[in-house]
Amino acid sequence: MFQALADRTRRDIVRRVMLEELSVSELADSYEMSFAGVQKHVAVLERAGLVSKRRVGRAQIAHVEMGAIRTVSSLLNELEEVWRARVERIDDLLAADEAEGQ
Amino acid sequence: MFQALADRTRRDIVRRVMLEELSVSELADSYEMSFAGVQKHVAVLERAGLVSKRRVGRAQIAHVEMGAIRTVSSLLNELEEVWRARVERIDDLLAADEAEGQ
DNA sequence: TTGACGTACAACTATATGGTTGTATGATTC
DNA sequence: GAATCATACAACCATATAGTTGTACGTCAA
Numbered sequence: 001m002f003q004a005l006a007d008r009t010r011r012d013i014v015r016r017v018m019l020e021e022l023s024v025s026e027l028a029d030s031y032e033m034s035f036a037g038v039q040k041h042v043a044v045l046e047r048a049g050l051v052s053k054r055r056v057g058r059a060q061i062a063h064v065e066m067g068a069i070r071t072v073s074s075l076l077n078e079l080e081e082v083w084r085a086r087v088e089r090i091d092d093l094l095a096a097d098e099a100e101g102q
Numbered sequence: 103m104f105q106a107l108a109d110r111t112r113r114d115i116v117r118r119v120m121l122e123e124l125s126v127s128e129l130a131d132s133y134e135m136s137f138a139g140v141q142k143h144v145a146v147l148e149r150a151g152l153v154s155k156r157r158v159g160r161a162q163i164a165h166v167e168m169g170a171i172r173t174v175s176s177l178l179n180e181l182e183e184v185w186r187a188r189v190e191r192i193d194d195l196l197a198a199d200e201a202e203g204q
Numbered sequence: 205t206t207g208a209c210g211t212a213c214a215a216c217t218a219t220a221t222g223g224t225t226g227t228a229t230g231a232t233t234c
Numbered sequence: 235g236a237a238t239c240a241t242a243c244a245a246c247c248a249t250a251t252a253g254t255t256g257t258a259c260g261t262c263a264a
Contacts, residue, residue, distance in 0.1 A: 006108035007222080018185050025240055037223055039241070058231040058240050066185050073178035076171060083120050083168050109252080127210055139253055141211070146251095160210050160261040209262075220251070225244105232239075 001072050004048035009033075010041050014050060014064060023059040103174050106150035111135075112143050116152060116166060125161040 005011055013027060028038040042062055045051040049068045053060040107113055115129060130140040144164055147153040151170045155162040 002104065002108045002113070006104045009222090011104070015181070015184075018181060019188060023240075024242095033222090034224065035241085036225080036243085039243090040222080043242085055231095060241065064185070066182070069178060069181055069185075073175060073182060076175035076178065079117070079120060079171055080168070080175060082117075083166070083171075086121060111252090125210075126212095135252085136254065137211085138213085138255080141213090142252080145212085157261095162211065206264085207262100208264100210260090212257100212259080214257080215255090217254075218252090221249085222247105223249095224247075226246105227242100227244080229242075230240090232237100234235100234237080 001048050001050060001068060004044055004050055005072065007041065007044075009038075010045055013038075013041055013045060013062075014069070017051060017062050018064045018066075018069075021061050021063045023056075023061050024053075025059070027062065103150050103152060103170060106146055106152055107174065109143065109146075111140075112147055115140075115143055115147060115164075116171070119153060119164050120166045120168075120171075123163050123165045125158075125163050126155075127161070129164065 005014070009031060012030075016022060016027065016030065024039055024042055025035065027042065028035040031038055042051060042053070045062075046053065050065055051062050052065055053062050055061075107116070111133060114132075118124060118129065118132065126141055126144055127137065129144065130137040133140055144153060144155070147164075148155065152167055153164050154167055155164050157163075
């Protein structure tokens, strides 16, 4: 998923699709590149589970899988927890040293 | 920063360095690849602002720039806010439709 | 000062990635 | 059914990326 979000165009697609569901061709209109280029980006996001599509007539409407976005987000939040725990541990050690010094 | 976090080895380096500060060669010992390979990964993380180094004798000790990690995290949290706002807006529209139907 | 250690970086290689054009397929409209 | 629209996908190209080896340089220890 990090891999999928590493591309600027794909992050923008996620942002736009989160605001409103869009067909692949509607998305393609927003970018300079070819339709096939955009379609490939959507396919990458789909494989990563960040975006899904549903058929409506001949169009494929893309929508965000918010759960997946949350997963990435919470992975990073977990890192922050680990960090917080470490900082507290160091604080404790420093406090212990100080007490010992008395 | 997404780009920097897109590589599995680099994510692992961030994780390890967050738990305890490590020199480049200490990090290199943890991976199958060459020292130079690991050094390059650390350089990428450094350029992305996710990791910093300080000299201690001949060693370069890497440590995490937690602020940068938080930035990535909060970017994703912002996405979630946008999402929440959109869902609420849709709820409002549905509620309005229902009221109108009465 | 010599040698070993820890690091940085250049040069190179192989593969991944982002883009293109062209073709095929399914749904829609006439 | 024919033409068209929306999409999918294969094949190809250029560049980026992850890895390698080799070399150079600062630091420490003897």
